Amino acid sequence: TLQVFNIFVALASLVLVAYVETRQRAEQARTSSEAKSEFLRVASHELRGPLSVLGGYLSLLSSGDLGKPPVRWRAPLQVLSAKTTELNAIMDQLLEVSRLDGDVMMRERTLFDLRDAVDAAVKRAEPRARLGGGGVTVERGGDHLGVVGDEGQVGNILDNLLNNALAYTRGPARVAVRCSAEGGRAVVRISDHGVGVPDELRRSLFGPFRRGRQQGVEEVAGTGLGLYISRELALAHGGTLILEQSTPGDGSTFTLAIPLARSGVTEGTRPASIHRRRQQPG
Structure with missing residues (x-):
């Protein structure tokens, strides 16, 4: 009987250790995910300002508001404007990812x-x-x-x-x-x-x-x-x-x-938001 008891104690200990390790890994993953999301959010916001200034000056140069640009500048200005737009799109995506890595909630349904x-x-x-x-x-x-x-x-x-x-x-x-x-x-x-x-x-x-x-x-x-x-x-x-x-x-x-929407839902209805917690690895 004592041997059986000891075996149960050993098994319980193994289960407890595995549970604690799993919880620790899950917490580490959650913390890492939150840190990544915060970094993406801050980075996208901080970069948005300089990009807006850059885009504004490029627009002024291209339109001639700062003086008619030399002909040889036209192609480079078009490339720079296109790349600035592309960078703004990347910032939008990074900001969206920072939201998705937390709770996914629709703004308006x-x-x-x-x-x-x-x-x-x-x-x-x-x-x-x-x-x-x-x-x-x-x-x-x-x-x-x-x-x-x-x-x-x-x-x-x-x-x-x-x-x-x-x-x-x-x-x-x-x-x-x-x-x-x-x-x-x-x-x-x-x-x-x-x-x-x-x-x-x-x-x-x-x-x-x-x-x-x-x-x-x-x-x-x-x-x-x-x-x-x-x-x-x-x-x-x-x-x-x-x-x-x-x-x-x-x-x-x-x-x-x-x-498809359930029958009885009419145009203009604004039901409650869908709220979905992303699963963390564990």
């Missing part, structure tokens, strides 16, 4: 038709598509796709998917967007005929700072945060964002799905 958000995103993408000799087609479907969420955040998801479809191609981009209602969800599929996603990248595709370096698109600018942010926003809406299919050299299809 309203009822809207997901097809309207798609139309607005396509309208924003069309000038870039036409500039490269490509185009975007839309199949709205016949069903009303009422969803409840932050329409601006859903628009950000769609913008990112469309921009990727237009960027990761070796020729004129041809992008197809299809809307449908499937199994109680509003679904948007965005298909392209671009470079596709290689097998070795698929498992980490939605992780932060993950970028493809396929031949022919090595110079595509970006931070590798777009898909990560988009998936987190989709999850915050109770939905999903997946790579449905991809063939290297022949294109990809990304699929966003968000639960």
